[in-house]
Amino acid sequence: MIDPNYLPFILAAGGVVLLAVFFHYVPFFLWLSAKVSGVRISLVQLFLMRIRNVPPYVIVPAMIEAHKAGLSTITRDELEAHYMAGGHVEKVVHALVSASKANIDLSFQMATGIDLAGRDVFEAVQMSVNPKVIDTPPVTAVAKDGIQLIAKARVTVRANIRQLVGGAGEDTVLARVGEGIVSSIGSSENHKSVLENPDSISKLVLRKGLDAGTAFEILSIDIADIDIGRNIGASLQIDQANADKNIAQAKAEERRAMAVALEQEMKAKAEEARANVIQAEAEVPKAMAEAFRTGNLGIMDYYRMKNIQADTDMRSSIARPDANPAGHEPIGK
Incomplete structure (x- = not known):
């Protein structure tokens, strides 16, 4: 209860x-x-x-x-x-x-x-209602005179309501703007013209319709800063000169090696010729002995030949006093 x-x-x-x-x-x-x-x-x-x-x-x-x-x-x-x-x-x-x-x-x-x-x-x-300003990362490009330029741009965009579904985002806009800046600087005759008229870059980029297919409408592209980088043209020429030098050195080394090989080949041929001469000279005594046996060469003929050889050696020594004919030792040694 x-x-x-x-x-x-x-x-x-x-x-x-x-x-x-x-x-x-x-x-x-x-x-x-x-x-x-x-x-x-x-x-x-x-x-x-x-x-x-x-x-x-x-x-x-x-x-x-x-x-x-x-x-x-x-x-x-x-x-x-x-x-x-x-x-x-x-x-x-x-x-x-x-x-x-x-x-x-x-x-x-x-x-x-x-x-x-x-x-x-x-x-x-x-x-x-209130457009957004997007700062691009530094964009590096090279003018026709080989000077590198580093540009920074500010892109003012407004959202395109009808393109938000399926439209590309900010990354695509930045990539296209960077590509346009590179193309504009690359088509310039020299870097001085770009530094004098930086607005020419933005005008050229805007004419390309970079916002097509994106979720934004590009209102303006302003070049905020341009810095001068390296002399790419001179660096390329130096690299090309070094490459040509290395190629020339390689070809010269190849020719030298071929010359050394040819020299060694000639020396080998000369040694081979000397060997043939020595072999031929070794056959002379055999031939003379055979001539003695067969009666084709007499003693007087042999002495006459030796006299002629001695006379030839004497004349050679007179003509060249520093020579040592027939392997004789110099006088007084």
Whole structure:
């Protein structure tokens, strides 16, 4: 049995619990706020949002903001569907309100598509109203006279709402601008003309339509700084001269090696000829002995030949005193 004295306290505690459960599943004050703001939504719909795991404190403030901004075409079901698809309801509504105030044509379907594509639609609208300045990294290029120039540019871009889905990002814009700067400097006759007229680079780059297919519209390209780098032309000429020198040295070494080889070959041939002469001289005594045996050569003939040989050696020694004919030792040695 429950003591009658405690019954009021039990009823009060039960009432508090019921009220807590009620206000948890039925956000009454949120409904009241929507009602005061002119947004039509029932308590049953707020309760069903809880059941569908859709937070009413996200949907209802977005509906109030859209209603106050005059965007009455946005419905609760569309906001719930976008939330359940993984989108950012607050950013989409903020972007639609900002676009409406800035007279930018942005529909709810386009805004949700941009948001679901992974881009910040609110930031894109802000960039459409207030263009963004992107600083390019240092771009190195070489003019026709071989002087290297290092340029830095500032690119002012505005978001292209219609190209945000499927359009290229900032990296593509920076890459195209860098390519245009390299092409412009490379087509210059000399580096002095580039230093005198840096705006010629931006004009040439802007004429190429570098923002085609990107999520941005390039408003201006300003050359912030140009520095002079190395003399690439002179360095290339020095490298070419060194390469030519090395080639010439290699060819000269090849010719020298061929000459040395030819010299060694000639020496070998000379030694071979001397060997043949010695071999032929060795046959002379044999022939003379054979001539003695056969009687074709007599003793007097032999002495006559020796006298002629001695006479020839004497005349040679007189003609060349420093010579040592027939291998004789010099006098007095």
